[in-house]
Every structure is written in C-alpha cells, then in structure tokens.
C-alpha cells in the first residue's frame with residue numbers, strides 16, 4: 629500500500645492510498661478520511677460508493693463530508709468505481725467499463741477477469757481498512773446514483789457487515805432502466821434471474837431487510853424518474869415492511885452540489901446507527 633496524498637482538513641487527515649488488488653488484478657486507489665479521534669480511540673467506518681464516471685476523488689473533493697466526519701469521529705473510505713488500466717477491458721461510453729463497475733461480480737467476457745467490485749468492497753477493501761486503520765468493527769455504507777445502487781445491494785445482502793445504509797439519487801430498479809439493462813446484459817448476460825442479486829428493489833421483494841434506509845432525491849435531477857424510480861422502490865419497501873424514508877428535494881439536481889447540501893444529514897444518520 630502506498631499513500632499518495634495526505635491533507636489536514638477540519639482537524640482530521642484526508643489521505644489517498646493506492647494498492648494492488650488481488651480481486652481486481654490491477655492497481656486501485658481509495659481515499660481515507662481519518663478523524664483526529666482515531667489517534668486515541670477505535671472509530672466506526674463509513675464507505676461511500678460513487679457514481680458513473682467517478683473515481684476516489686469526486687466525493688472526497690466535492691462533498692465537504694470531512695467537517696461532519698471529524699465532528700462525529702467517523703473514518704470515511706471512498707473507493708474508485710471500477711478496475712482501471714490500459715490492459716483492462718473498457719468501453720467508449722461513460723456508462724460501461726472503466727468508471728462504471730456497478731459494484732457487481734461480472735460473469736461475462738471480456739469483463740469477468742477484473743470487474744469484481746462486489747468482492748473487492750465487501751472482502752478485500754474491508755480487510756485492508758481493518759488492518760491499517762483504528763476501527764471499532766461498526767460499518768455503514770452510502771453512495772450516489774450507481775453508487776447508491778451499490779450501497780443498497782451490499783447492505784441488503786450483507787446485514788452482518790453493514791449496520792447502516794443511505795443513498796443520494798440511487799438507481800433503485802436497474803433491471804428495468806436503460807443504464808442498468810445495458811450494464812447487466814454486458815456484465816451478467818441475458819438471464820434476468822442473475823440480475824436480481826444486484827437490484828435493490830428485487831432484493832427487497834425477495835425478503836432482504838435493512839433496519840432503516842434514508843434516501844435523498846432531487847426533483848430537478850435530469851435522471852429522475854427515468855433511471856432512478858424511487859416511487860417503485862418505495863412501494864416495494866411499503867409492501868415488505870421496510871422502514872424507508874425518501875426525501876424529495878425541490879429544485880436540486882444530480883450533482884455533488886446536491887450531495888454537499890444534504891451530506892450532514894447522512895453522516896448524522898450513520899453516526900446514530902453506528903453508535904448502537
């Protein structure tokens with residue numbers, strides 16, 4: 629592991645690390661915010677999964693989360709969104725390939741060799757964080773758009789790992805929207821039964837549970853409702869008795885300006901759940 633950046637911010641330390649991932653078989657970067665509290669006490673960890681076209685920098689440099697993570701003593705980890713490199717499969721479009729890993733384990737060529745973001749986040753990265761930072765065993769996860777999908781899928785499938793989950797403008801029904809149909813066909817093949825394990829609404833309908841879910845959705849988001857479909861997800865949660873709060877925010881779009889506006893609420897939501 630190599631530390632490539634280190635900055636003091638609000639009293640905590642914003643770092644970027646690079647390492648070779650055995651799961652992805654390439655070099656990958658993640659950012660790690662270490663609150664000052666971690667110098668003396670173990671702290672909870674919160675993972676943020678970013679959206680299409682992002683790497684570890686977008687959330688780290690644009691959301692302003694560090695002020696609240698320092699205040700509440702939370703380690704925040706933001707990984708890249710896919711394997712990367714000249715020898716790694718890619719696609720010319722922004723919504724497939726590098727920068728668009730969809731937090732799944734691909735089973736189709738040419739993706740299956742490296743595109744294993746589900747395993748990377750839930751196993752390899754988690755182990756690296758545990759071994760290298762002062763953690764207390766409590767873990768939460770949140771994300772944006774494609775990363776909101778990833779956060780919900782990982783939390784719903786691994787309630788023993790993640791005790792808290794929230795999302796900004798997540799893709800909630802990927803199996804029936806154009807971003808998801810394109811990515812799932814390429815990465816997982818044509819059998820739609822195989823898609824269900826990576827579809828938050830299908831996971832809810834299959835009986836997966838989370839204690840409480842918080843979602844923020846901007847009403848001036850150009851991808852709402854077509855790619856995101858929070859109303860369908862809300863209906864599924866209601867049917868299955870899952871405690872989900874979806875806050876529709878007037879005039880906010882899909883950008884990190886929207887995320888920066890409501891990041892305090894999300895960090896506080898996770899701090900509350902991770903202190904239980």
Ligand SMILES: N[C@@H](CCC(=O)N[C@@H](CSC=O)C(=O)NCC(=O)O)C(=O)O
Nearest residue numbers: 679680681682686722772773774775884
């Ligand atoms: N380039 C595309 C849209 C790309 C885009 O909006 N990416 C979002 C996430 S969308 C869902 O996963 C993002 O976070 N961009 C990075 C940023 O820093 O804003 C297009 O033009 O349509």
